[in-house]
Amino acid sequence: MRTVRQVLESKNPEVQAVGPDAPVIEALRLMAEHGIGSVLVLDGENRLVGIVSERDYARKVVLTGRTSQQTRVRDIMVDTVTTIGPDDTVAHCMQLMTDGRFRHLPVLEDGRIVGIVSIGDLVKAVIEDQQVELDQLQRYIAS
Template identity: 70%
Template sequence: MRSVRHLLEAKAPEVFAIGPDAPVIDAIRLMAEKHIGALLVIEGGRLAGIVSERDYARKVVLQGRSSASTPVREIMTAEVLSVGLDDTTDRCMQLVTSKRIRHLPVVADGEVLGVVSIGDLVKAVIEDQQLELDQLQRYIAS
């Protein structure tokens, strides 16, 4: 079973973040530029929250607020679920499924090391299943 450490080793080490006082429009522009659905919100070097396209749609668009004058702080999710390097893909899948979220920051000793998305998890599960199928086919054929 793969760990979060293995998932992070297999992907680009970039972590995209924004400050809590930045205008929401800056967050949306950065997400669009990087083709991602969420940004970590970092304040003073620490994880302060996460802001997603879903937050934008529900807390700005539907409420008729201004993207230019609303700070990220007002729409971000402050209670962020995170995982550690030794957590398993199974545990991560349980979290994203039960909490209906798509991104899990990876944190160790208060430092953000990366982000695991539901796409990363699905890819890992598919690769693990393919490996197991290949092994079973070799066993049956021998």
């Protein structure tokens, strides 16, 4: 099974983030510009203090009648963020996401952010691994 480090090697290493006092519209713009579903929330010292996703926006802004220009990220972010390390396995990450019902996991190494993985990244890795295994089995059977 692949590790998170291997998954990150095949991704753009850039991580999108906003500050907790930024307006929600700023987080939404980042998500739209980069085609992503969440952004990390970092304090002034680049420490992870939360994560905000499209789901948070829909549930905590749209459905409550707030505006994305006047609502601050801190008001809708999830502040108890589950994180992983680069040596965690894809299977472990999928289990965390399933149990926690979320789709993004920040990756920390020595206390600093080195990436983020989404459920899509993990599913892609599983499919690729299964295809390699299938190819190997087919070659074995054919030989």
